[in-house]
Amino acid sequence: MTGMDNLGGALKGLGSFARVLSIGVVLTLAGCVVPSDGPLTQEVISAGADGRAYEIPKTKIVFDVVDIDQRVANNVTAFGQPSLARTFGFGGGSGTPVIGIGDKLQVTIFEAGPDGLFSTADHKSTTIPVVVQPDGHGQIPYVGSVRFAGMTLDAARATIVDALKAKAVEPDVIVSMAENASRTVSVLGDVRNASVVPLGLSAQHLTEVLALAGGPAKPPYDTYVTLKRNGRSGTVLLQSLVDNPKEDVIIKPDDQLFVTYDPQTFSALGQTQVSGKIPFKAASLSLVEAAALAGGGNLATADPKGYFVFRYEYEDVYRSVVGDDRFRDLIARGMSADREGRYPIVYRLNLAETQSYIVAQTFPVRNKDVIYLARHFATDFAKFLNLVSGSSSVAYNVKRISQ
Structure with missing residues (x-):
């Protein structure tokens, strides 16, 4: 009897343990963090500068979250690409070309008489090669050292003609550039x-x-x-x-x-059908085209209100999108540029609005953009219910075995 009593007590204890286990599992799951695939829409928005209800730590990246409308799309298109013309000016040429150090010249001297300094009965001219030396000078027979550096070809010709007038027979000169080294x-x-x-x-x-x-x-x-x-x-x-x-x-x-x-690519993440680095394979790409290359969204899990573009923008683009006052405020809060002088920003497209499909056709995707489609918040709730259901089944089976 003692053995039977001990066995009954053990089974009774096991049943109590099963009940405690089932209750504990549910409570634990209710308090745990459900596994996820990136932040929810509201979590991305809250991570922006306006969504922070607390003082931003220095280790946090400060950025703005901007909804894409037609004005934003137009400004990003107009100011988005870096410009050589804005940086250097288009330029009207480099001025009048002049002779420089290292240039190789061909100086041809003509004379009217057959027995001059540079002419014979067979040839009325002599061609003299000249290399402009580091001091800017070159040597011409019967003229001496001539400073060519900084002179135009016409000015060099006039200088040589003047120097030969008293020495040659009605001299004339042609100066041409044989090799441009300067x-x-x-x-x-x-x-x-x-x-x-x-x-x-x-x-x-x-x-x-x-x-x-x-x-x-x-x-x-x-x-x-x-x-x-x-x-x-x-x-x-x-x-x-x-x-x-x-x-x-x-x-x-x-x-x-x-x-x-450097092939243009963007990265698709989140609830898109295709994830990873995707090449443009074209000169330009709109947000609609990028969404199509990513295979669209997962209808069962995607949040149409949470289509985001993460990128670094140049200052003039940022200012045109958010305004000068807002930009200065973000700088004051700690927003900083990368090594190319660009600032972090997140654009949001709300695909629940019909007009977004029109606006997205004019919003350009840039090289190295990250396109993220957030999951719907109901997805986490469904995962939680599945976990609770599975855990409750385990607890129920343990209870049956103990009885």
């Missing part, structure tokens, strides 16, 4: 013939200089051009020079051009 541009990177390109006597555009270097090795919509001049630099997509001739600036001596192949 007015050059370095073209490096993903071009077919990286080289130092000499500039001609007339103004030359950036695309013309690239052509002299063999042109870009990759498609223009995946190729970037960086122009460096006098300590400043600017980078643009090569396709933008094709689409907007005003960006095809005049190149000046000593400019440097770096051509880089």
Whole structure:
């Protein structure tokens, strides 16, 4: 009897344990954090500068959350791309070309008589090669040292003619550029013939200089051009020079051009059908087109009010979108730029509104954007119920075994 009593007590204790376990599991699940795939729509909005009800810690990234409407889409389109013309000015050429150090000249001297200093019975002229030395001078027989550096070809001709009038027979002179070593541009990177390109006597555009270097090795919509001049630099997509001739600036001596192949991509995350890095494969991409490349949203879990674009924007774009006062306020709160001078921002598209599908056609997606489709808040509740249901079934089975 003692053994039976002990067995009954054990089973009774096990039943009590099962009841406690079932209650404990439910309470634990009610208080736990349900596994999720990124923040909810309201959590993204609350993370913005206006959504912080507390003082922002220095370790937090300060950014604004902006709803996309037609005004925002238009401003992002108008100001969104970096501009060489705004950085350097379009330029009206590099001024009148002059002779520089290292240039190779051909100086041809004519005389009227057959027995002059530079003429014979067979030849009425003599051609003299001249290399401009580091001190800017070059030597001409019977003239001596002539300072060519800083002179135009016409000025050099007049100087030599004047020096020969008392020595030669009715002299005349032609000065031509045999090799231009002082007015050059370095073209490096993903071009077919990286080289130092000499500039001609007339103004030359950036695309013309690239052509002299063999042109870009990759498609223009995946190729970037960086122009460096006098300590400043600017980078643009090569396709933008094709689409907007005003960006095809005049190149000046000593400019440097770096051509880089960097395929345009965006990252799709969250409740999109396709996740990961997705290539543009085009010169430009609208938000609607990007959404289509990502396969649209998961109808069972996506929140149509939470379609977000995370990016860093240039200051002039940011100011045009939020206004100067708002921008200064964000700076005061601690918003800071990345190494390229861009500031963090999040754009939100509410796909529950019909007009959003029209606006999204004019909102441009940029290279390296992160597009995030939030999950619906009901998804977490459904997960919770599934977990509770599964745990309750386990507790019920344990109870039956103990009885």
